[in-house]
Amino acid sequence: MSKEKRDKEDELLIEKEFNTLIQYYLNSNHRRKIELITKAFNLANEAHKGARRRSGEPYILHPIAVAQIVCKDIGLGSTSICSALLHDVVEDTDYTVEDIQALFGEKIARIVDGLTKISGGMFGDNVISAQAENFRKLLLTMSDDIRVILVKIADRLHNMRTLGAMLPAKRHKIAGETMYIYAPLAHRLGLFAIKTELEELSFKYENPEAYNEIADKLRASYSKRNAIYENFAEPVKERLDTEGFKYEIKARDKSVYSIWNKMQAKSVPFEEIYDIFAVRIIFEDKPGVDERKQCWDIYSTITSIYRLRPDRIRDWVSRPKSNGYQALHLTVMGPDGEWIEIQIRSRRMDEIAEKGFAAHWKYKEGKIEEDNELEKWLKTIKEILENPNPNAIDFLDTIKLNLFSQEIFVFTPKGEIKTMALGATALDFAYELHSDIGDHAIGAKVNHKLVPLSQRLNSGDQVEIITSKNKQPQPSWKNIVTTAKAKTKLESALRKQRKEATKRGEKILNEIFKKSQVEFSQPILDRMLDFYKKNKKEDLFYAIGNKEIDLPERAEKLMNLKKSNSGNLLVRYMKQALHAVKKQEKMQPIAVIKEKQDEPIDVKKxxxxxxxxxxxxxxxxxxxxxxxxxxxxxxxxxxxxxxxxxxxxxxxxxxxxxxxxxxxxxxxGSYVQDSFLSTINISGIDRRGMLLEITQTLSASGLINIKAVDIESKDGIFEGKIEVYVHDVKEVQKLCSQITKIDGVQSVNRVIGFKE
Known part of the structure; x- marks a missing residue:
């Protein structure tokens, strides 16, 4: 193809995608600022002219796609759309943030600047993890303008959609960080559809064999699931039509990733996952009738037809989740003898479930201003950032603590409801109320009964915290707190406490030497560190200030301390020297997996x-x-x-x-000599000689060595596990296949266990 023809085709494709973006925008409920969006597109198109992505397509198609996600899938307005179109301009071209500000104003420039800083990796060589610093910076921008993180999530989604063009090592990195931080962030912000797609794409690139296997089985079993759904839905539709509801009813399969997760958690094959699909009923509001009442009316209709499973009711209508999710969940026994999960939502609830808080805007009258709505939204999620910890990796892990947590509802003595993470303790609740209450807590009353601060709370508990002015936070409390908020506040209090005790200890020591008119020198400090078995002077000062060490009144006694452990000082110096050597070694590129003896590791290979x-x-x-x-x-x-x-x-x-x-x-490569331990779960209907037949099958396999067989039988059913040494996955699969042929064996599968 000639260059002219290719350029013409590119222009037509770019124009088509931009027109699609404008159409999405015209269908939204935001104020019309098409001229501003067109201006941003023209600048970005000119700035990226001639640049292409790794896949070969014109680079400008990427910012357009990000802008489409920002508009259509997240529901944001012109400010965010312009920022999405311009998000790579400062980083990849000669334009500056000042240029963007002069042309588009301060808000758009601030968002583009935030996105540039996140992507740029502007960190020194001493940073432990540049990636973690990027995430830290990304999260901190929430407090400045949440649109930075929303555009970044949209950017990540499009990058995941086009990940196939990347090198394998790069795919691992991008898919890994997507699963670790971007998917949970999307979940926390209520962007359920984006969260699900991010997880699916990460899993697809990380584990393609498992993904394709489950996807194939989903396709093969579709007709069976559809028949179960149709039998269930027919009488429900009939009754809802009679009662005058306007609604949509559909069956929705679980994602491949969530099915795989369930298979791993329960150590069962695909065939034993029974809740693969859920029925969703989305109703249109009846004028003048409360949404919640309509949810419960549909619930009554369904439970009058099918038998309810009481332990599976989830009322997210009366009390929405912290990310805005609202729905009424129930499980009933269908006509085919299968348990069927049903989700009942209004059209508004469904939009919020898919798009997050931004979907609220669609239901406001008139053309809404994006900035005002974002300010309200920001208040609902800002707590996630209350973390002064300077270490980026610790910061990231603290954020992770609460991203996927389930929730409980706890009452204060005055009846106010507090939403807490599942597994929260009384001490978590104390810090939820206020830092001072947490710092001075000595106990709690749960439902009027005295309990320790470590008491785990349940939904519906009424909790009163007992405090004392004399009580101070304890390091042991780190084992009690479970929420990110409580952990952050406790660490802050302990750091402040330690700092004060260290200053106090240094002052006490200096006063002793001043009183004796003796100079406090380095040799004396080294002798004290050795005697009191401390590695750093700060540890010594803290121990003195915290009254862990009783010092003599005169400095002369400190000068004449006998060495309690003569090797301690030497050990300290040796550690310092060893650290210096290790630091030097790290600077040298040492090849570990080598193609040639002198070839260093290359992450691109x-x-x-x-x-x-x-x-x-x-x-x-x-x-x-x-x-x-x-x-x-x-x-x-x-x-x-x-x-x-x-x-x-x-x-x-x-x-x-x-x-x-x-x-x-x-x-x-190929493995013949070395063997690896693998565990197989097995269950079935017991009979005489079953165990003997299983062990004979194992022995007959020849190359496989058995480490342990642990099988129990109860009431005619047996289950257990077999530990064997194998050379590769094929041997495990072959063994499972042979065991499956034994009469009475119902389930055989390999266990893939993980340890943190």
Whole structure:
């Protein structure tokens, strides 16, 4: 194809996508500012002219796609759309933030500046993890303008949709950090549809074999599920029509990722997951009738037809989730003998469930101003940022504590409702009320009964916190608090406490030497550190200030301290020297997995895991214990060792999110000598000789060594696990297939366990 023809086709494609964006915008409920959006598009189009993405398409199609997501899927207005169109201009071209401000005003310039700083990685060499710093900066921008994080989520979604063009190691990094932080953030902001798509795409690229296997089984079993749905829905439609409801009823399959998650959690195959789909009933509001009443009217209609399962009612209508989600969930026994989950929502509730808080705007009269609505929205989520911890990785982990937590509702003595994370303690509740209440808490009354601060709370509990002015926060409380908010406030109080005690200790020590008119020198300090077994002077001052050390009144006694452990000082100096050596070593690129002896590790290459290199050139991570044939990646440790992790390992997920520059693409070679431990779950109907037949099948396999067989039988049903040494995944699959053929065996599957 000639360059002229290609350029013409590109222009037509760009124009088509931009017109689609404008159409999305015209269908929204925001004030019309088409001229401003067109101006932003023209600048971005000119700035990115000639640039192409790795996939080969014109670069401008990426910002247009991000702007489409911002408008259509999140529901934002012109300010965010312009920012999305311009989000890469400052980073990738000669335009500056000042240029953007002069042309589009302060708000758009501030958002573009925030996005540029997040992407740019503007950090020094001493940063532990540039990725974690990026996330920290991303989260902190929420307090400045939440649109920065919303545009960034849209940017990430489009990057995930086009991830196939990236190198494998880059795919691991991007998919890992998407699953670790972007999907939970989307969930926390109520962007359920985006959260689900981010998870699906991450899982698809990280674990393509498992994804395709489940997707194929979903397609193959569709007709069966559809028949169950039709039998269930027919009488429901008939009754709702009679009662005058305007509604939409549909069956919606769970995502591939959520099905896989359930399979792992329960150690069962796809065929034993029974709640693969849920029925959703979305009704149009009847004028003058309360939404909640209509939800319960439909609930009554359904339960008059089908038998209800009482323990599966979830009322998110009366008390919405913290991310704005509202719906009434129930489970009934369908006509085919299957339990069916039903979600009842109004059209407004459904929009909010899919798009988050921004969907509220659609239901406001007249053309709304984006800025005013964002300010209200920001108040509902700002607490997630209350973390003064300077360490970026700790900050990220603290944020993670509450992103996916389920919720309970707890009452104050005056009847005020507080939403807490599932598993929250009385001490969490104290800090939820106020920092001072938490810092001085000594106990609690739950439902008028005295309990310790470690007491876990349940929904409906009424909690009163008992305080004392003499009480101070204790380091042991770190084992009691569970919420990010409480952990943050406690750490802040302990840091302040330690700082005060350290200053107090230094003052006491200086006064002793001043009183004795003796100079407090470094040799005396070293002698004291040695005698009191402290590594740093701050630790010594803190121990003195905290009354852990009783000092003599005269400095002369401190000068003549006998060495209680003569090696202590030497050990300290040796540690310092060793640290310096290690620091020097880290600067040298040391090859671990090598193609040639003198070749350093290259993260852009794919390395073959040869059998003779096990433990010498690489090692298997104990947190997930992958075996040959599993989908894996490599992680280059600080000690220049390569750890091999399963792609779905939670520990590996954290590594991909924080240290993407150390992720390696690896593939298994062939394994003959080395064997790996694998666990198989088995269950079925018991009969005489069953255990003997299972062990004979195991023995007949030849190459497989049995470590343990633990099977129990009760009331004619047996279940248990078998631990065997295998060379690869194929051997496990072959063994499972052979065991499945035994008469009475119902379920056989490999267990993939993870340890944090």
């Amino acid at each position: 794919t390395y073959i895991l040869e059998e003779e290199g096990l433990q010498k050139n690489y090692k298997i991570a104990t947190c997930c214990s992958p075996i040959p044939g599993d989908n894996v990646f490599g992680y280059l440790t600080e000690n220049n060792e390569v750890e091999i992790h399963n792609v779905t390992c939670p520990v590996g997920l954290r590594l991909k999110s924080n240290f993407g520059n150390r992720i390696l693409t690896v593939k298994w």
